[in-house]
Amino acid sequence: DIQMTQSPSSVSASVGDRVTITCRASQGIRGWLAWYQQKPGKAPKLLIYSASSLQSGVPSRFSGSASGTDFTLTISSLQPEDFATYYCQQAHSFPLTFGPGTKVDVK
């Protein structure tokens, strides 16, 4: 199985801050990576697919990038509704696997 790790596990930030979350795959997955946002009691919501493509309806302050087996989710200017937990997911091979999550909370 491909293992996904995320760092940091949590980050405290303020509205307006630039937030960067990193996800690393245990082997090459090319661009087969998605990012999700999850709020308490809700299902995950797809933000980014194919490493850098913005899902329809997702604000442009969210962006994704890739470098080898490292992937980055950036929130350019954190908004109040962005406090949540973020997960990456590799879509390269089965079984599909998720990262452990990064919680973004209020500083």
Next chain:
Amino acid sequence: QVQLQESGPGLVKPSETLSLTCTVSGGSISSYYWSWIRQSPGKGLEWIGYIYYSGSTNYSPSLKTRVTISLGTSKNQFSLSLSSVTAADTAVYYCARHSQRTGDFDYWGQGTLVTVSS
């Protein structure tokens, strides 16, 4: 707008079989892959498996011996069956639409908590 809704018992006894159904509305089940995913505090998000509208399936190796995903009796339903459950199977279970082209999950149900306890 595609919507998914899980349904089924919220409490299952150890060693019994967990059964859930996902009802898809606002779109056809045809031409898509449909997955089950669960989330527990101890293991995070775990993909269980998918079914294609044709009936073909793919399961996670860690659950393969206990899982069956099938198309429902109703045209826009699919189901999950997990046998011989233990407390470790306690989780929120989600159904989701799985994009075969990009491999992500673009539509999710709200999730249903299933507790395994006697």
